[in-house]
């Protein structure tokens with residue numbers, strides 16, 4: 001991605017010095033009475049207020065924005081979302097079987113028009129900005145929306161074009177060619193497109209292989225749902241079960257089943273690599289943990305979606321122990337159950353809070369990294385987003401905070417309410 005930003009938001013002067021009660025860079029320890037110097041779309045300096053103020057000449061005074069009692073941190077990185085489905089929020093109660101949910105979803109999608117999807121995408125993007133996300137890895141099922149929807153939001157968007165092809169029985173090479181043609185026509189200063197072969201069960205082994213080869217050649221990230229349900233695990237591991245039978249009836253050539261776990265299906269296709277975002281990865285065997293770690297695959301966990309489907313416990317401890325990069329995502333609102341307290345909205349803070357409740361032994365710092373730094377690493381954007389450091393994009397958010405700096409991480413994870421400010425690429429997405 002290049003540096004310019006097409007969103008017609010308000011850009012402060014070339015230089016702006018932001019001051020906050022606490023600056024929480026995530027990549028380095030928090031700073032009491034801190035400051036961040038932004039130059040155009042990048043962070044130039046981070047440090048204590050006195051140090052930065054002393055360094056700067058007097059004409060800078062008018063470019064100081066004192067954010068007061070706030071904590072200033074990197075904008076959150078949502079490592080998995082489906083903006084297309086935002087307005088399907090609350091459509092279905094949690095299903096008994098994963099395949100029932102897929103069937104419901106396919107029927108609903110067939111009823112939706114282009115404008116339904118466009119509105120849904122735009123509404124979802126607005127929810128993300130309001131809740132502190134500055135970069136999203138989004139799965140795009142309606143590529144015709146691009147690039148128009150990109151220009152409706154200040155967000156940094158990686159749109160992973162969804163590829164399937166079981167029911168259509170189209171030639172995998174043709175499916176991929178169509179996606180690449182779309183990607184090639186999409187030059188954009190702030191957003192970019194990549195590939196998402198949907199899941200091992202909804203694609204052919206050949207399509208997975210072609211995607212892996214193309215992603216390597218073009219250095220494109222790849223997002224793929226994998227090992228999400230028990231039925232998917234059974235399909236690939238045992239070559240049987242409800243999902244196996246259902247897909248067989250729908251014309252899938254299941255000769256690639258019964259050979260190993262769903263993750264091993266990706267490995268055989270050559271998809272497991274540093275540029276791979278493995279979405280969900282709920283059902284893994286012992287060799288899968290080693291495989292994920294060896295190949296440098298990132299795993300994206302979506303706590304509220306996980307809860308909706310009532311999957312077995314997410315193996316976060318085993319993943320951390322194996323040194324796998326674990327990130328957090330919101331998934332779509334179609335797989336979030338309203339809980340009565342929080343309005344149904346895409347919100348990575350809500351995901352962090354549920355994750356913290358399920359994993360009280362993990363520190364708030366660890367959880368915050370999963371929603372920032374780790375997502376940046378997964379997208380090949382380490383040092384660019386997900387942290388406040390010299391040379392990174394000026395993607396920053398400020399939250400009301402009047403506590404002690406030592407308590408900032410906990411306050412961030414438990415945050416609810418309205419942001420004080422959000423800046424993306426040096427422009428205000430939410431002005432203070």
Ligand SMILES: [Zn+2]
Nearest residue numbers: 082225279331
């Ligand atoms: Zn998904």
